[in-house]
Amino acid sequence: MPAQRVPFTTRIYTGYFLMGLITLALGIIAFIGLTTLNKQFDQQNDLSSNLKHATQLGFHAAEMQSRAETFLRVGQTQAADSVDNAYRSALYELSTLSSLESETAKPIIKRVDEHLHTFQKAFKAAKTQRSRRQQLVKTTLPSVTNSWGALIEAYQKQTISAGSLAISNNIWRDLLIIEKHMGQYFESLNPAELELVDEYYQHVMGLIEDLYILESYPPQITRLDIIHDSLARGYSTFNEGVQTTRNYLFLINVVMAAESYEIKYLSEKLTQEFRQALSSTQEQSSSIVSSLSQQLIALCILFILMTVIIGMVVGRSIERPIARLREIFDRLSNGERKVPIPTYHSKDEIAALAVSAEAFREANENTQKLLDKYQELSSQLDEKVKQRTKELEKANHRLKDLSVKDGLTQIYNRRFLDASLVENFNRARRSALPLSVIILDIDYFKAYNDTYGHQAGDTCIQRVTQAMSHIFHRSTDTVARYGGEEFVALLFDTPAPAAQALAEKLRKEIESKNIPHRASPIGCVTVSLGCCTWTPDTEFMSGEELLNQADKALYRSKDSGRNQLGICSTKPPSEGSS
Amino acid sequence: MRRRQFIKNAAGIALPAAIGGFPAILKAENARPTIRVMGTHVTLQEELRLRAEKELWINIQFYPGGSAEVLMRATTNPSSFDLYEQWSNSIRVLWNAGAIQSIDTQRIQYWNEINNLSKNGQISEGAKIGRGDAPHRILYVQKDKTLGREPSQNVSFLPYVHNTDSFGYDSRYIDVGEPYITESWGWLLNDNYSGKVAIVNEPTIGIFDLALAAQAKGLMTFNDIGNMSISEIDQLFEIAIDYKKRGHFRGVWSSVPHSVELMANNEVIIESMFSPGASALQGQGIPCIYAAPKEGYRAWHGVMCLSSQTRGEQEDAAYQFMNWWLSGYPGAFIARQGYYISNPERSKQFMSPEEWDYWYAGKPAATSLKGTDGSISVAEGSIRTGGSYEQRFSNVAVWNSVMDTYDYTLPKWKEFVLS
Numbered sequence: 001m002p003a004q005r006v007p008f009t010t011r012i013y014t015g016y017f018l019m020g021l022i023t024l025a026l027g028i029i030a031f032i033g034l035t036t037l038n039k040q041f042d043q044q045n046d047l048s049s050n051l052k053h054a055t056q057l058g059f060h061a062a063e064m065q066s067r068a069e070t071f072l073r074v075g076q077t078q079a080a081d082s083v084d085n086a087y088r089s090a091l092y093e094l095s096t097l098s099s100l101e102s103e104t105a106k107p108i109i110k111r112v113d114e115h116l117h118t119f120q121k122a123f124k125a126a127k128t129q130r131s132r133r134q135q136l137v138k139t140t141l142p143s144v145t146n147s148w149g150a151l152i153e154a155y156q157k158q159t160i161s162a163g164s165l166a167i168s169n170n171i172w173r174d175l176l177i178i179e180k181h182m183g184q185y186f187e188s189l190n191p192a193e194l195e196l197v198d199e200y201y202q203h204v205m206g207l208i209e210d211l212y213i214l215e216s217y218p219p220q221i222t223r224l225d226i227i228h229d230s231l232a233r234g235y236s237t238f239n240e241g242v243q244t245t246r247n248y249l250f251l252i253n254v255v256m257a258a259e260s261y262e263i264k265y266l267s268e269k270l271t272q273e274f275r276q277a278l279s280s281t282q283e284q285s286s287s288i289v290s291s292l293s294q295q296l297i298a299l300c301i302l303f304i305l306m307t308v309i310i311g312m313v314v315g316r317s318i319e320r321p322i323a324r325l326r327e328i329f330d331r332l333s334n335g336e337r338k339v340p341i342p343t344y345h346s347k348d349e350i351a352a353l354a355v356s357a358e359a360f361r362e363a364n365e366n367t368q369k370l371l372d373k374y375q376e377l378s379s380q381l382d383e384k385v386k387q388r389t390k391e392l393e394k395a396n397h398r399l400k401d402l403s404v405k406d407g408l409t410q411i412y413n414r415r416f417l418d419a420s421l422v423e424n425f426n427r428a429r430r431s432a433l434p435l436s437v438i439i440l441d442i443d444y445f446k447a448y449n450d451t452y453g454h455q456a457g458d459t460c461i462q463r464v465t466q467a468m469s470h471i472f473h474r475s476t477d478t479v480a481r482y483g484g485e486e487f488v489a490l491l492f493d494t495p496a497p498a499a500q501a502l503a504e505k506l507r508k509e510i511e512s513k514n515i516p517h518r519a520s521p522i523g524c525v526t527v528s529l530g531c532c533t534w535t536p537d538t539e540f541m542s543g544e545e546l547l548n549q550a551d552k553a554l555y556r557s558k559d560s561g562r563n564q565l566g567i568c569s570t571k572p573p574s575e576g577s578s
Numbered sequence: 579m580r581r582r583q584f585i586k587n588a589a590g591i592a593l594p595a596a597i598g599g600f601p602a603i604l605k606a607e608n609a610r611p612t613i614r615v616m617g618t619h620v621t622l623q624e625e626l627r628l629r630a631e632k633e634l635w636i637n638i639q640f641y642p643g644g645s646a647e648v649l650m651r652a653t654t655n656p657s658s659f660d661l662y663e664q665w666s667n668s669i670r671v672l673w674n675a676g677a678i679q680s681i682d683t684q685r686i687q688y689w690n691e692i693n694n695l696s697k698n699g700q701i702s703e704g705a706k707i708g709r710g711d712a713p714h715r716i717l718y719v720q721k722d723k724t725l726g727r728e729p730s731q732n733v734s735f736l737p738y739v740h741n742t743d744s745f746g747y748d749s750r751y752i753d754v755g756e757p758y759i760t761e762s763w764g765w766l767l768n769d770n771y772s773g774k775v776a777i778v779n780e781p782t783i784g785i786f787d788l789a790l791a792a793q794a795k796g797l798m799t800f801n802d803i804g805n806m807s808i809s810e811i812d813q814l815f816e817i818a819i820d821y822k823k824r825g826h827f828r829g830v831w832s833s834v835p836h837s838v839e840l841m842a843n844n845e846v847i848i849e850s851m852f853s854p855g856a857s858a859l860q861g862q863g864i865p866c867i868y869a870a871p872k873e874g875y876r877a878w879h880g881v882m883c884l885s886s887q888t889r890g891e892q893e894d895a896a897y898q899f900m901n902w903w904l905s906g907y908p909g910a911f912i913a914r915q916g917y918y919i920s921n922p923e924r925s926k927q928f929m930s931p932e933e934w935d936y937w938y939a940g941k942p943a944a945t946s947l948k949g950t951d952g953s954i955s956v957a958e959g960s961i962r963t964g965g966s967y968e969q970r971f972s973n974v975a976v977w978n979s980v981m982d983t984y985d986y987t988l989p990k991w992k993e994f995v996l997s
Contacts, residue, residue, distance in 0.1 A: 236676070251650070
């Protein structure tokens with residue numbers, strides 16, 4: 001019997017503990033998986049928000065450029081504010097994106113930042129250039145050109161020469177044309193206007209030179225100087241206006257356009273990066289989900305398996321000894337004594353049960369021993385009773401024998417004969433079978449006694465009865481001592497001839513014994529017999545009468561000389577008797 | 579076509595004293611005169627500044643910036659600088675805006691050493707004269723105060739640094755071509771490189787790259803590529819915008835570092851380029867080849883200009899600095915970056931024979947050569963693409979120019995950039 005080392009409770013707790021461990025592993029893996037997933041989702045959220053920011057960034061860049069163009073074309077301060085707003089929004093998107101850890105995004109963000117600042121710087125410069133240009137075109141230049149008419153008029157008032165007047169008229173006309181082309185340039189930005197302005201300017205300057213040659217009057221020369229200077233100032237103002245226009249046009253068309261394009265391009269690149277990262281994160285997430293679910297399913301299967309196995313192992317380890325102990329108790333309760341009880345070294349309930357079983361077994365054994373002792377005693381008593389009963393039966397039998405049998409001869413006595421005669425007679429009548437009665441008397445028996453003494457007489461009697469018992473040996477035959485030296489044999493279902501033959505056989509046998517009898521004439525003991533047979537034809541109606549008839553027949557044999565058989569006549573006496 | 583006449587009295591234009599957002603110019607901290615030099619990173623290099631300060635005993639402040647930025651600053655605020663260093667294509671604008679004054683050649687010590695490339699457009703007899711604003715066409719101040727080719731004592735700029743430009747390509751993606759034979763501006767419009775092409779964001783420069791490319795591709799011809807007509811401009815931009823809309827161009831670049839960044843990031847594999855950009859890429863291990871197009875180069879000429887507002891000791895110091903530039907050392911210094919100086923013979927003595935052979939003579943480098951930063955920039959045995967100084971400048975297709983159609987070009991350019 002293997003000894004159980006681990007206590008019962010320890011086993012249960014170990015089972016719980018193992019299940020707990022698996023549950024814990026399940027929990028930990030689920031937790032780790034979910035945390036990773038959560039991180040992935042966070043990352044995805046970040047990425048999609050980044051995607052939004054990057055898209056917005058591109059949008060703001062386009063907005064900045066288009067609003068800046070509007071502002072520089074029509075000069076709406078609202079448009080300029082929109083540029084600043086778009087710039088600030090772009091900066092905001094960028095600052096949001098700047099916190100990114102992405103190695104691919106970082107350099108792009110840095111580049112966008114640089115382009116954004118360059119754009120803003122360029123826009124600022126463009127605004128300055130534009131405002132300067134506005135000042136030149138709207139205020140400075142008109143203040144110069146508007147004075148030209150009055151200056152020419154002042155000159156012409158003092159002019160007396162027709163040639164000078166004609167030239168000054170041409171100057172006046174050319175100045176109007178210059179003013180017109182200047183205005184048209186700023187309207188259309190058509191460079192052809194610049195050439196016309198240049199052309200007329202050169203022409204007017206030539207005309208003024210011509211006037212200088214014609215003029216000799218100092219105040220008029222001064223007036224020409226004023227006209228010359230005003231024209232030069234107007235021209236340089238115009239050129240500065242052209243330059244500032246070109247400057248801001250360069251800024252808007254070249255610098256800002258390229259910067260906004262770069263921002264847009266890089267934003268798109270960022271968008272692509274994020275989109276790619278997003279899709280790869282989504283792929284990762286789905287692979288995590290599938291691997292997590294696989295792991296969890298595997299663990300669940302393991303969990304169920306372990307539960308079943310641990311349950312079975314623990315259950316069996318508990319159930320087995322209990323079943324064993326139950327069997328032991330069954331066997332003990334059935335009274336088995338040779339029941340081996342396992343020894344458990346553990347200190348658990350099973351061990352306690354085993355100890356109880358052992359106690360039960362010991363108690364059982366003691367009881368059994370007592371029972372055995374009792375049974376032994378009881379059987380001894382039985383034996384004695386049996387013996388006594390036997391003895392009693394024997395005694396009773398003897399007693400019974402004594403009552404129906406003759407003490408000397410051990411054949412039935414007269415009393416039994418009487419009862420048996422009645423019985424036999426009745427039976428013969430019922431069955432209509434013949435009943436024969438033979439009566440016997442030892443011849444000269446008184447003399448025998450007298451000659452040989454009573455003891456020899458008894459022996460003689462015994463020998464005669466022995467012969468009788470020998471001849472009438474059927475179970476239905478009854479041999480009895482009728483008295484003294486007289487004996488009777490009742491022969492049921494024996495017809496007269498058979499009875500007579502038997503009687504004759506008996507007479508002969510006794511005679512053949514040759515028992516000395518000096519007092520007898522024959523010299524040996526002989527017997528006389530009388531035989532009578534009842535048949536349904538006979539007249540007498542009782543056994544007693546049958547016996548009397550046999551006795552009569554005996555007497556007749558005696559009378560006839562003894563040692564012979566007398567036969568009774570059942571017919572009318574006339575026909576029978578010898 | 580008539581050329582626009584420029585104002586006679588440049589100095590007569592009064593300009594606002596300061597433009598918001600530009601750095602304030604600090605006063606000198608000691609008695610030495612201080613000059614403020616505005617320009618681009620090409621020539622405004624710290625080594626040169628320190629050396630010049632030391633040799634000339636003057637203070638020099640550098641204000642480097644992007645081409646467009648510095649030009650705008652200069653045209654609108656001439657008092658914010660004393661010397662202006664940029665490209666010949668800015669000269670008309672500056673001169674027109676009255677931002678600069680003429681330079682007296684008699685105060686230029688080595689004027690006579692300056693070679694004929696700047697003076698008559700031909701580096702040697704029989705050399706092809708490039709179209710557009712070749713330096714000799716805008717160098718001399720004419721009697722009518724315009725700029726022209728008739729030699730005079732007064733010049734609009736000091737000729738000094740110059741070079742030829744072309745395009746660079748990444749030989750990992752584009753098969754290496756044969757200089758002057760297979761390498762062509764047409765490559766810029768090769769559909770195989772679609773999406774990986776960039777152009778410099780400067781209408782006065784980039785337009786020629788596009789024009790040379792379109793012409794090389796046989797898409798159009800120009801009566802005078804250096805002075806395009808309105809219809810030619812229309813046709814050119816129709817082509818360029820069509821390409822742009824098809825995604826052919828990655829975009830435009832606004833500075834040399836930007837051009838480097840684009841190719842280093844593999845955003846482009848071919849782009850119009852300045853030679854430092856190509857060198858920088860090669861330094862980063864990117865096999866950028868600076869092409870020698872069979873159609874000829876787009877050349878540029880550096881101009882050192884004197885602010886119309888500079889007077890007195892600043893003016894003297896500015897002349898000192900100009901003379902220093904032609905004194906040999908700076909020419910040798912910038913030669914190591916691939917640029918040429920207008921009086922190379924004087925710089926020759928500041929260079930090793932191997933350096934001269936490589937940088938000027940177009941011979942293979944006999945030894946490995948160091949760049950201006952002291953690290954080896956030229957491996958032994960390598961040959962400069964495009965050959966010798968003479969060969970290069972005999973193959974100038976067009977010079978960077980401000981054409982008469984400049985104003986007309988701007989919105990077109992914007993459309994190209996944003997499409």
